[in-house]
Amino acid sequence: MKKLRSPCRHPDITLPDMSVEFSVLHAALDRAVSYRGRVTDTPCGPVRNYREMLEVFSEPLPEAGSEDVDVLNDLADRGEQGLNPMTHPMFFGWVLGGSAPAGVAADWLCSAWGQNAAFHASSPTSAAIESVASTWLLDLLGLPADAAVGFVTGATVGNFTALAAARGAVLRQIGWDPDNDGLFGAPPITVFVGDDAHTSVFSALGYLGLGRRRVKRVETDGQGRMDAVGLARQIRNHRGAAIVVAQAGQINTGAFDPFSELQEIAGEKNAWLHVDGAFGLWARAHPHYRHLTKGVECADSWAVDGHKWLQTPFDCGYAIVRDKNSLERAMSVDASYLPSGDNNDRIPCFLVPELSRRARGLPTWAMLKTLGKRGVEEIIARHCGIARQIADRLQQATGVRIVNDVVLNQVIVSFGEPGLDLPERNRLTEAVIETLRSEGSIFVGGARWREEWVMRISVICNATMPADADLVADVILDAWKAVSGSQE
Structure with missing residues (x-):
């Protein structure tokens, strides 16, 4: 075994008493455990809104500092009033995940270790853990074993990162290198996107200079699935560089695009197929739901969140790209003071748009190690079953x-008798949502689906159990009775 080096401490240097120095960390642990232990005893929503919290925290910058434990406790005392209890089993407002304790604990270590996870040399542990976690993720999701995995903040940056690789690859096919020569004078790239793509896709396209509006929007069906015939019709006469963006798990309906058909159509034009799979790509981790993603493994890149179904804390997502070279060309950095590696190295910061970056692979490794394949399967099956039970x-x-x-974990609901006009149904639906939020037993969201305002129920918190389904349905139905009864 390699002998460890001696501690980096000079004999003439006197260090402070660490028991005092680190008391703030113990205080943070106490407050965190206390909050998690009480989260189900509080209303399922913030006690104070943004404006109220701004008033709570507004004060001049102090002239002199305060004791760190006092600052920590002050932060917790004031801050907890404006927290949305996203780890509550009755929180269904957005597709977020519940930050499971194992991932949170690993994230604490990530911060306490204070590692910059850019290179092997800067943090051998972080680099090694990311490499192993990458292999596990590709295995779990049934994606090409040699694909490159970049650990990013979430699906928005995941889409950005993968589409940056796509941008370079499709332009190099026709003789232009945007990663070195920029986009001034470059041949145009045509991006084909489903009409019901998530907003993060359009943000990523804007960041990349491809434009939020400068896309070809492909019609979708009643569930938000891209129409393969519509894509074929639009792309038929296309010449030049092209990217097709598909979706695994429409944010409202949970629907999946027909990936096999889309890949065949894209392949005929040498177009890059990218899949925004923020939460839906996790369906591949369960044999019963894998059929929803048929053909998705044939795409060129994927984006998926860890802080959704893997239950890691924020921020944690993955940009997965089949061609490692395309990703590294888009993301790599070079300076004389930075370490270099050979072609076989997986250099973390060559796969993401960050040089200084936290070791966010640690919570991913911890959650995969804690859950294993069967644990991930159980969470997916449980949440999808709960969604179906609530809907029934x-x-x-x-x-x-x-x-x-x-089909998955998303339920969208409209309220009002069939004969009512759309504005009235929308008003009643919003009234039910507001009633539920005021009552505080559960937290649900609202969204516009087509022209209709719907209540959206996203079942994805690890704390939500099958026994909660009937209670959720009862609370929603009670709210509907209160709203509909008040109209009589």
């Missing part, structure tokens, strides 16, 4: 309509 209960009630086909 709600659709039995008069004046309640389940708007989507519940």
Whole structure:
């Protein structure tokens, strides 16, 4: 075994008492455990809104500092009033995940170790853990084993990172290198996107200079799935560089694009196929839901979040690219003071748009190690079953309509008798949402689907259990009765 080097401490240097120095870390642990232990005893929503919290925290910059433990406790005392309890089993407002304790604990270590996870030399442990976690992720998701995995903040940056690789690859095919020569004078890239793509895709395209509006929007069906015939019709006469952006898990309906058909159409034009799979790509981790993603493994790149179904803390996502060279050309950095590696090295910062970066691979490794394949399968099956159970209960009630086909964990609901006009149904749906938020037993969100305002239920917190499904349905139906009864 290699002998460890001696501690980097000069004999003439006296260090402070660490028991005092680190007391703030113990205080943070106490406050964190206390908050998690009480989260289900509080209303499922923030006690104070943004404006109120701004008033709570507003004060002049202090002339002199304060004791760190006092500052920590002050932060917790004031800050908890404006927290949205996203780890609460009844939180269904957005597709977020529940920050499971194992991932949170690993994230604490990540911060306490204070590592910059850019290179092997800067943090051998972080680099090694990312490499192993990458292999595990590709295995779990059934994606090419030699694909490159960049650990990013979430699906927005995941889409950005993968599409940066796509931008370079499709332009190099026709003789232009945008990573070195920029986009001034470059041949145009045509991007084909489904009409119901997530907003993060358009943000990523804007960041990359490809434009939020300068896309070819492809029609979608009633569940938000891209129409393969529509794509074929639009791309038929296209010449030049092209990217097709597909979706695994539409944010409202949970629907999946027809990947096999899209890949065949894209392949005929040498177009890059990217898949935004922020939460839906996790369906590949369960044999019962894998069929929803048929053909997705044939794409060129994928974006997926860890802070959704893997239950890691924020911020954690992955940009996965089949061609490692395309990703490294888009992301790599070079300076004389930076370490270099040979062609076989996986250099973390060559795969993401960050040089200084936290070791966010640690929570991913910890959650995969804690759950294993069967644990991930269990969470997915449990949440999808809960979503189906809630939908089954709600659709039995008069004046309640389940708007989507519940294929995964997403349920969208409209309220109002069928004969009512759309504005009135929208008003009633918003009234139910507001009633639920005021009552505080559960937290749900609202969204516009087509022209209809719907209530969205996203079942994805690790703390949510099957026994909660009927309670959720009861609370929603009680709110509907209160709203509909007040109209009589």
